[in-house]
Amino acid sequence: MVSLQLRGVPSSHFCGGTLIHPRFVLTAAHCLQKQDPTRVSVVLGVHDLQASERSQQRFTILHMFENRYDPDEHLNDVLLLQLDRPAVLGPEVAVAPLPQQDQALPHGTQCLAMGWGRLGTHMPIPRVLQELNVTVVTFLCRPQNVCTLVPRRAAGICFGDSGGPLICEGVLQAVDSFVIRECASRQYPDFFARVSLYVDWINSILNKGV
Known part of the structure; x- marks a missing residue:
């Protein structure tokens, strides 16, 4: 679980994300539409937004990858963020597994x-x-x-x-x-x-x- 925050601004969480590889986070494309990526911190290992927890790891965004995002129709609302360095994995920071391509998710899941x-x-x-x-x-x-x-x-x-x-x-x-x-x-x-x-x-x- 990732918190996207404005760098140097306390209590500035604005979106979430998920670590899917030590150097990549998956989030929503609309989250960064009006943000300067050089001003965004990617924070892992957070539980309490207002505490300086020892588990927290802070990163900057090296690259962003979109996939034909359509803001008018809310389509393809996915964005990959490449971090400036690999995350250190452990009890508080882990990688989430992805589904199979085109895997169905039935009603009632x-x-x-x-x-x-x-x-x-x-x-x-x-x-x-x-x-x-x-x-x-x-x-x-x-x-x-x-x-x-x-x-x-x-x-x-x-x-x-x-x-x-x-x-x-x-x-x-x-x-x-x-x-x-x-x-x-x-x-x-x-x-x-x-x-x-x-x-x-x-x-x-x-x-x-x-």
Whole structure:
């Protein structure tokens, strides 16, 4: 789990991400659309955003790789960040496995979403990492997305969770992309970019960049 922050600005978390290789992070393309990458810190090993934890590792962005991102349609909302050096793996920092190319994710699959996003549309962001059990749904969804709901309660991803992972059975199946109207509306599912569509593209970049 990665926190993207503005360099030198305290409590400046703005998006999440996932370490998929010691030198590469997968996040959402829209997270860096209006940010100067030279001003962004990629922070691993974070739990409490306001604490200087010994587990934290900070990196700068060496290169960014997009895949035909369409901001108007929220399509291909994935971005690979190459770090300036390899992360040190250990108990607090690990690499998330990717799915197979074009792997299906059936309706009803149980997954885990996580991040430091707002606790509600008009609420502040939390200090500590939040985790939420969610269920994959297909209604109102598109083939390019994985969509989730939390049954019987108003809960879901929110602003600041973008770019963070959807982990299903230990695998990074999707990247937090967008919500419709507001967070946890209960009318619409939450939308994630489907990682299985991009595995061959991701691997082609990893193989060049290592």
